[in-house]
Amino acid sequence: MSAQGDCEFLVKRARELVPQDPYAAKAWLITARTLYPADFNIQYEMYSIERNAERTASAGRLLYDIFVNFPEQPVVWREIAVITAVVSGLMPQNHEAVKSSEEQRKPRSKTRKGNDLRLVPCSSKSILPFCLQLMLACFKLRAFTDNRDDLALGHVVVLLQYDWPQGENLFLKAVDKICQQGSFQYENFFNYVTNIDMLEEFAYLRTTEGGRVQLELLPNQGMLIKHHTVTRGITKGVKEDFRLAMERQVSRCGENLLTVLHRFCINEKIILVQSLP
Incomplete structure (x- = not known):
């Protein structure tokens, strides 16, 4: 069969x-x-x-x-x-009942806050951006607390690429937090970050002027550091790998961003769910 x-x-x-x-x-x-x-x-x-x-x-x-x-x-x-x-059928119709003169004279109470029901067109072009905004709102709650959470902060950086440069101020806030930490680890960086402004900022963080922040953005970078220590020196080896990775990433800046972010949602689904607050 x-x-x-x-x-x-x-x-x-x-x-x-x-x-x-x-x-x-x-x-x-x-x-x-x-x-x-x-x-x-x-x-x-x-x-x-x-x-x-x-x-x-x-x-x-x-x-x-x-x-x-x-x-x-x-x-x-x-x-x-x-x-x-x-x-859609659960939404109330836009009509008002006829009120008596006494009811019309009564002061109106404030509208009670409730859940927000938003209807969007049934298409990936509409649903995906809405989901990206929801995820960004969730991960911000974890990324900018007093406790360090590089994973949530990395997710925020990836998601901020959508609708850039509207999220530039929040991105700069993330960069400030990374500088305060002195280091940052997010091994999915080169898989999903293709925004040229972000790439330039992270490249600058590695320089003396940028604070020489220790960035672990390559997959299995801990193993790479161990390898370079034995063979050709930690500084030269890791810097060269980082430079080559940045050069490759710059060549990806023309990729369709929604395709990249859609791949991010699918491939990292388990990690994303586990990282939610």
Whole structure:
């Protein structure tokens, strides 16, 4: 039996088990997803079971994974459109009831604060920027506390690239914090930071005029330092690696920023979730 045939069999078997033993059906699909992690039908069937059982939390997580991994599937956008339509229907209509003269004379109370419900177009170009702004708002809470958190601070630097230079003041605040610390470690820097102004600022921090801040921005830089100490000297080796990495990064400044940030959200999903306050 082919891989496609195996997937179809596993999905069919899970559907048959749902009415009598939903836990067994879920076990079949978990096994199927482990064997075939790139199959859309298996993941969508898992989502459908959770949705139909009204387990909204798990259904939401599964729908998010499907959206990230299979954004080209029309059925995914139909699901999102249905959810958007339902949420839109919860919004109150813009009309006012007829008030009596006594009610009109009463002083109006202040509007009660509540949750903010914002509707955005169902497209990646609209949803991704909104998500980036939400993540930035969350990571700022951890990055600029008295406690040192280089990971959150690095996430802030990456996210501030969107809508640059509106976030320049916050970026300079991050640079000041790094200078006060005297060192900074963020090994994903060269994977996702392509803003030329930011690259120039970090290159300056390494100089004598910039304070000779110790920057660990290369993956496994601790191992590199150990290697250079043995072979050719720590100062010469690490400086050369940093210079070459900066030169390569400058050549990436023309990359599509939303593509870079989308890759950041997908590849670093686990770290991002763990870093949230």
